[in-house]
Amino acid sequence: MTITTLSSRTFNQDTSGAKKAANNGPVFITDRGRPAHVLLTIEDYERLAGKTMSLAEALAQTDGGDFDFNPQPIGKGLFRPADLD
Known part of the structure; x- marks a missing residue:
């Protein structure tokens, strides 16, 4: 990864x-020599x-491209015993 600085x-x-x-x-964009903004690709931003x-x-x-799908675990508590009382 290369970091670029531009005025x-x-x-x-x-x-x-x-x-x-x-x-x-x-890409760091400076105002009066101080970093003020950063330019990123959309992929880097989303990451x-x-x-x-x-x-x-x-x-x-x-586009028909491949993708990774990693669903989040649902966690405990999805199924509970029925309370019939």
């Missing part, structure tokens, strides 16, 4: 280059945010 001015002049750099890692694809989203895909 706001450079970012404004070469947005395309910043987007290409984001494919290799985060950081913990967003996972639901089964419905996976089935709705039209």
